[in-house]
Structures are given as C-alpha cells and as structure tokens.
Amino acid sequence: MLNTEKPYVICHMLGSVDGRIKQNIWGFKDHHKYFEETAEKITADAWLVGRVTMQEFSSKNTYSIEADRTHIPKIDYVADQPVKSFAVVIDPSGKCFWDTNMVSTEHVIEVLTEKVPTGYLEHLRSKNVSYIFGGKEELDLDLVLKKLYHLFQIKTVRIDGGGHVNGSFLQAGLIDEFSLVLAPVADGAIGSPTVFEVAEGYENRKATQFKIKSVEQIYDDFLWIRYQVIKETDTNR
Numbered sequence: 001m002l003n004t005e006k007p008y009v010i011c012h013m014l015g016s017v018d019g020r021i022k023q024n025i026w027g028f029k030d031h032h033k034y035f036e037e038t039a040e041k042i043t044a045d046a047w048l049v050g051r052v053t054m055q056e057f058s059s060k061n062t063y064s065i066e067a068d069r070t071h072i073p074k075i076d077y078v079a080d081q082p083v084k085s086f087a088v089v090i091d092p093s094g095k096c097f098w099d100t101n102m103v104s105t106e107h108v109i110e111v112l113t114e115k116v117p118t119g120y121l122e123h124l125r126s127k128n129v130s131y132i133f134g135g136k137e138e139l140d141l142d143l144v145l146k147k148l149y150h151l152f153q154i155k156t157v158r159i160d161g162g163g164h165v166n167g168s169f170l171q172a173g174l175i176d177e178f179s180l181v182l183a184p185v186a187d188g189a190i191g192s193p194t195v196f197e198v199a200e201g202y203e204n205r206k207a208t209q210f211k212i213k214s215v216e217q218i219y220d221d222f223l224w225i226r227y228q229v230i231k232e233t234d235t236n237r
C-alpha cells in the first residue's frame with residue numbers, strides 16, 4: 001500500500017498569446033532558450049513530458065520487439081543508476097525507444113500501462129531504463145505521482161508539456177503551479193495543440209482558475225507569469 005505523499009507539480013510552458021505551443025512559424029532565432037533558461041530557474045527533481053514530446057529526445061533508431069519470449073512480470077522496475085534527477089515520459093503503450101537511459105543529465109523513467117508487450121519491457125531493461133505502471137488500460141495520474149515520490153524520492157516535478165499531458169494533469173486536479181512564458185506572437189493555427197488540451201467542447205466541467213504569484217518582463221517583449229492554481233472548484237471572483 002502506497003503512502004499518500006506525492007510531488008509538488010509545476011507545469012512550465014512557452015505559449016503564444018493565443019495559447020499555441022508549436023513554434024514552427026514563430027520566427028525566433030534561438031527559440032529553445034525562452035523555454036529552457038526559464039525552466040532551469042525552477043528547482044525540481046524531475047521533468048515530465050508526454051509521449052509525443054519525448055519522441056523528440058528518444059531514439060531515432062528502429063527497434064523490433066520480440067514476441068513475448070520471456071516472462072517479465074508487469075511490476076515497477078527501478079534501474080540501478082547513480083543520478084538523482086529524472087526525465088519522465090507518459091508513454092502508455094510503450095512507443096519510445098532508447099539507446100541510453102539518459103536524456104542529458106537525467107535518468108529516464110517510463111510511465112506505462114499493462115497493455116505494453118513483455119518484449120518492450122525487455123527493451124527497457126536492456127537499456128537500464130526505469131519504468132512504472134500507472135494502470136491496467138488507463139493511467140491513474142495520482143497513483144503515478146505517488147509512485148514517483150516513493151520509488152524515486154521525487155518531491156517536485158516540472159511538467160513540460162505538451163498540451164495533452166498538461167491537460168490530463170490539469171483535469172485530474174494535480175497541478176499546483178503554472179509557469180507560463182508568454183511569447184509576443186500570435187500563431188493562429190486552428191487545431192494545433194494549445195497549452196492545455198483537456199476536452200472537446202465544454203461538457204459539464206469548470207475551467208481552472210489561477211492566482212498570480214509573480215510577473216516578470218524578460219527578453220524585452222516576453223512575459224514570465226507564475227500562477228498558483230486555485231484548487232477549490234466554486235470560487236467566486
């Protein structure tokens with residue numbers, strides 16, 4: 001039985017004034033720095049991204065998965081490794097492949113469902129990549145956070161996108177802070193992911209409200225806005 005502690009969660013994003021997050025047409029020379037230099041100022045034990053975003057960092061090689069040759073139980077695997085900072089990917093079907101168990105200076109943790117084939121676990125073990133199970137068919141993100149805390153001592157996690165992973169954690173009420181680097185650009189691409197992708201239409205839900213912690217003007221025309229998430233659902237402002 002897991003304890004109830006879980007990491008403090010800060011979502012950090014670079015967004016256009018219309019909330020888009022793909023920088024394909026933004027036209028900034030060194031577009032990575034706006035995200036990365038601010039991210040570095042947020043102290044965290046791990047960063048976490050969705051499968052689509054992580055595929056920018058995982059292997060570009062083709063790996064073939066052996067049909068379930070060996071029996072590997074579908075239980076969490078904490079690889080023996082020396083580092084204490086982590087790169088976590090929400091990858092329910094096991095689509096990211098790895099040549100190494102590191103992204104930059106961080107040890108990789110795969111968050112899986114039990115849908116993944118045993119051969120994929122064999123691949124992860126062969127690269128000494130850690131993995132945890134967040135559910136049988138669907139992920140329980142609250143459980144995922146608790147496992148990150150207890151198995152890896154992750155006390156603060158920075159969620160770095162994309163929009164779908166941010167939206168999942170937002171919908172589950174698991175984001176404590178939102179850190180937005182607001183780029184001075186209007187994107188306008190209909191259908192391109194936004195900072196929070198939660199659901200089509202409005203359904204029966206309420207938007208999440210924020211309270212400003214700080215605002216800073218950076219790189220001349222950018223704003224770095226840090227918000228606290230208001231957790232109570234029936235705030236009257």
Ligand SMILES: NC(=O)c1ccc[n+]([C@@H]2O[C@H](COP(=O)([O-])OP(=O)(O)OC[C@H]3O[C@@H](n4cnc5c(N)ncnc54)[C@H](OP(=O)(O)O)[C@@H]3O)[C@@H](O)[C@H]2O)c1
Nearest residue numbers: 013014021050051052053139160161162163164165168193
């Ligand atoms: N501007 C910025 O600050 C910033 C930051 C990060 C990324 N980006 C950009 O954002 C784009 C990608 O964003 P995205 O929203 O398309 O993708 P994403 O959030 O990176 O990844 C989405 C995928 O993650 C998995 N996933 C996420 N939440 C899940 C949940 N609750 N349960 C099960 N699976 C879950 C699913 O994988 P499966 O499909 O395998 O099921 C889903 O398709 C890229 O272009 C990237 O460059 C921008």
